Amino acid sequence: MSVLVFVEGFNGEIKKSSLEAATYGYQVAQQLGTTATAVAIGEVHEDALAKLGEQGISKVLYDADSRLNNFVADAYVKVIAKAAQQENAKVLVFSNSNIGAAVGAKLAVRLNGSLATNVTTLPKTDGGFIVTRSVFSGKAFAEVNLTSDVKIIAVKKNALEIANAGSGAATVEKFSADLTDADFAAAPKETIMQDTSGGVLLTEAEIVVSGGRGLKGPENWHLVEDLAKALGAATACSKPVADLDWRPHHEHVGQTGIAVSPNLYIAIGISGAIQHLAGVNSSKVIVVINKDPEAPFFKAADYGIVGDAFDVVPKLIEAARALDK
Amino acid sequence: MKILVCISNVPDTTSKINFTGDNKSFDKNGVQFVINPWDEYALTRAIELKEAKGGTVTVLNVGEADAEPNIRKALAIGADDAIRVNADPKDAFFVAQQIAAIAKQNNYDMILMGKESIDYNGSQVHNMVGEMLGIPSIVPASKLDLVDDSTARLEREIEGGKEVVEVKLPFVASAQQPMSEPRIPNMRGIMTARTKPLQVVEPVGGEVKADYVSFSKPEKKGGVKMIDAENAGELITLLRNEAKVL
Ligand SMILES: Cc1cc2nc3c(=O)[nH]c(=O)nc-3n(C[C@H](O)[C@H](O)[C@H](O)COP(=O)(O)OP(=O)(O)OC[C@H]3O[C@@H](n4cnc5c(N)ncnc54)[C@H](O)[C@@H]3O)c2cc1C
Ligand SMILES: Cc1cc2nc3c(=O)[nH]c(=O)nc-3n(C[C@H](O)[C@H](O)[C@H](O)COP(=O)(O)OP(=O)(O)OC[C@H]3O[C@@H](n4cnc5c(N)ncnc54)[C@H](O)[C@@H]3O)c2cc1C
Numbered sequence: 001m002s003v004l005v006f007v008e009g010f011n012g013e014i015k016k017s018s019l020e021a022a023t024y025g026y027q028v029a030q031q032l033g034t035t036a037t038a039v040a041i042g043e044v045h046e047d048a049l050a051k052l053g054e055q056g057i058s059k060v061l062y063d064a065d066s067r068l069n070n071f072v073a074d075a076y077v078k079v080i081a082k083a084a085q086q087e088n089a090k091v092l093v094f095s096n097s098n099i100g101a102a103v104g105a106k107l108a109v110r111l112n113g114s115l116a117t118n119v120t121t122l123p124k125t126d127g128g129f130i131v132t133r134s135v136f137s138g139k140a141f142a143e144v145n146l147t148s149d150v151k152i153i154a155v156k157k158n159a160l161e162i163a164n165a166g167s168g169a170a171t172v173e174k175f176s177a178d179l180t181d182a183d184f185a186a187a188p189k190e191t192i193m194q195d196t197s198g199g200v201l202l203t204e205a206e207i208v209v210s211g212g213r214g215l216k217g218p219e220n221w222h223l224v225e226d227l228a229k230a231l232g233a234a235t236a237c238s239k240p241v242a243d244l245d246w247r248p249h250h251e252h253v254g255q256t257g258i259a260v261s262p263n264l265y266i267a268i269g270i271s272g273a274i275q276h277l278a279g280v281n282s283s284k285v286i287v288v289i290n291k292d293p294e295a296p297f298f299k300a301a302d303y304g305i306v307g308d309a310f311d312v313v314p315k316l317i318e319a320a321r322a323l324d325k
Numbered sequence: 326m327k328i329l330v331c332i333s334n335v336p337d338t339t340s341k342i343n344f345t346g347d348n349k350s351f352d353k354n355g356v357q358f359v360i361n362p363w364d365e366y367a368l369t370r371a372i373e374l375k376e377a378k379g380g381t382v383t384v385l386n387v388g389e390a391d392a393e394p395n396i397r398k399a400l401a402i403g404a405d406d407a408i409r410v411n412a413d414p415k416d417a418f419f420v421a422q423q424i425a426a427i428a429k430q431n432n433y434d435m436i437l438m439g440k441e442s443i444d445y446n447g448s449q450v451h452n453m454v455g456e457m458l459g460i461p462s463i464v465p466a467s468k469l470d471l472v473d474d475s476t477a478r479l480e481r482e483i484e485g486g487k488e489v490v491e492v493k494l495p496f497v498a499s500a501q502q503p504m505s506e507p508r509i510p511n512m513r514g515i516m517t518a519r520t521k522p523l524q525v526v527e528p529v530g531g532e533v534k535a536d537y538v539s540f541s542k543p544e545k546k547g548g549v550k551m552i553d554a555e556n557a558g559e560l561i562t563l564l565r566n567e568a569k570v571l
Contacts, residue, residue, distance in 0.1 A: 099483075105450075106452050115534070118447075134446065186463065186496070192487050275338045299549070319561035319562070
């Protein structure tokens with residue numbers, strides 16, 4: 001019996017959310033008195049894989065097949081299912097990314113397992129296997145007992161600290177499954193990467209600077225971008241801003257957009273509608289800048305400034321640039 | 326073109342979320358239920374494809390009779406007929422099993438869903454159904470077009486970008502913006518919806534793999550600390566020294 005963690009790479013490095021998943025996997029393994037193995041697919045640097053030892057991973061199974069550099073669900077599922085079988089894994093851990101949730105759901109069917117996505121806690125294992133998941137768009141938590149023999153968990157981003165278990169390097173073993181053309185039937189024809197401002201992915205970012213209709217037009221977005229750059233943050237926006245084509249849809253956060261849970265969320269000229277809050281309410285610290293003291297967002301904020309964004313934000317940019325890193 | 330659209334009946338986005346019975350179940354009291362917003366994108370795209378290419382759009386809900394007003398709404402928006410699997414769904418696996426069973430009896434060319442239900446936020450039913458049927462599931466898809474009678478072209482959102490995927494029919498896809506612009510039912514639609522067929526069928530299987538034990542609500546925030554706009558730069562200092570997030 002063991003715990004298997006799927007880790008995702010981005011630009012050759014392991015995603016922060018996958019380091020969280022590795023931490024989770026190791027901690028579950030400790031609870032169950034076993035070890036945690038990781039499986040990695042596609043383009044990831046081998047030294048980055050070995051470094052997973054820091055999160056307590058003892059061994060990494062690495063499938064470097066270049067056909068897998070892009071996500072191909074069926075092929076990924078086959079590789080991970082084989083790894084799970086080889087390692088006799090009873091707990092499979094993913095990060096709650098598009099890839100992690102997709103592969104987790106398919107594996108739940110294939111391995112006849114119980115799946116919980118959006119998980120925020122380690123399991124309670126006295127009398128079951130009970131994890132907490134975030135539900136109702138961050139407005140509640142549910143405790144769920146995973147009753148099948150195989151448990152599959154997708155860990156919500158930024159829900160737990162990346163731990164340094166202090167172990168040595170993980171051993172990296174080459175691994176592959178017998179993939180056929182059929183496994184690539186839904187392989188992407190083309191991948192179009194965004195210009196991720198300063199290389200910070202919105203879903204992985206520790207800091208997010210977000211703008212709303214209060215910024216008046218796309219020509220003013222330098223305020224958001226400059227502040228984001230000074231803080232090493234990703235940029236986001238409210239739904240109407242995307243609907244008006246001021247910003248691309250992949251930046252739209254909220255109930256019907258992307259849900260984010262960074263350490264710091266800075267909202268500029270956003271009123272704080274309930275549907276917007278639903279996508280950002282698990283942020284650890286929320287800052288609101290709005291010229292209307294009655295804006296509902298202030299009720300959900302930790303820090304607030306009542307003022308005109310066009311006066312306030314340049315001051316913040318200046319102060320942020322002056323910070324020693 | 327035969328299209329199946331799966332719709333979930335969820336609390337309106339402005340609902341107050343409360344629990345009853347020792348925090349064991351969701352309190353439906355005073356809650357307005359709507360078609361899951363993401364599912365509306367799937368529904369309107371299905372209707373657009375039908376209008377362009379001909380065919381039928383069937384809506385499917387796994388739920389109790391209280392979902393019927395929203396099923397009728399989907400018919401009023403333009404679906405042709407509906408199926409309700411008469412069950413009190415308790416987990417995603419169960420729901421996926423029902424959808425897969427209906428799909429096996431009918432040869433749908435595509436099965437469209439929403440990206441995620443806004444109540445239980447599982448984001449899993451679509452991929453489970455794809456796996457159960459052994460057909461591709463493209464999740465989440467922001468664009469869907471037909472290349473020809475047997476091939477569709479989709480754009481799939483990935484972290485940091487998007488992918489263009491071409492798949493043979495049949496397939497499962499889950500919708501997100503900007504796949505389509507949801508429609509409001511018109512008077513004619515509402516009238517004709519009353520007479521469109523709504524078939525009620527009994528569930529298969531019954532296995533639940535994720536047993537919901539109890540619910541809780543997040544702790545309330547401690548209140549907001551206001552900073553004077555004149556000294557806005559002070560915020561950055563507080564974020565570093567007090568909140569320790571910089
Ligand atoms: C089913 C459904 C789903 C939805 N999903 C989402 C979602 O996922 N995400 C989302 O964001 N919204 C969503 N919405 C829309 C949501 O209800 C709000 O309409 C939207 O969030 C408002 O965007 P906003 O705050 O940018 O604009 P507004 O509400 O117009 O607010 C602009 C704010 O800027 C302030 N302001 C104006 N000028 C200045 C200035 N110079 N300096 C500082 N502040 C200024 C104003 O005081 C105001 O508070 C959804 C709605 C529905 C019905
Ligand atoms: C404790 C508990 C209580 C529940 N009580 C009720 C209830 O009283 N009434 C009720 O109707 N449901 C109820 N449900 C079911 C719930 O609404 C979902 O249908 C189910 O849990 C799947 O949720 P998910 O977040 O995993 O779906 P996701 O995987 O996020 O959904 C993705 C897509 O799958 C499709 N889909 C999801 N659910 C359904 C469905 N039921 N029918 C058709 N298509 C669907 C939609 O297209 C949706 O966009 C309950 C679930 C739980 C766990």
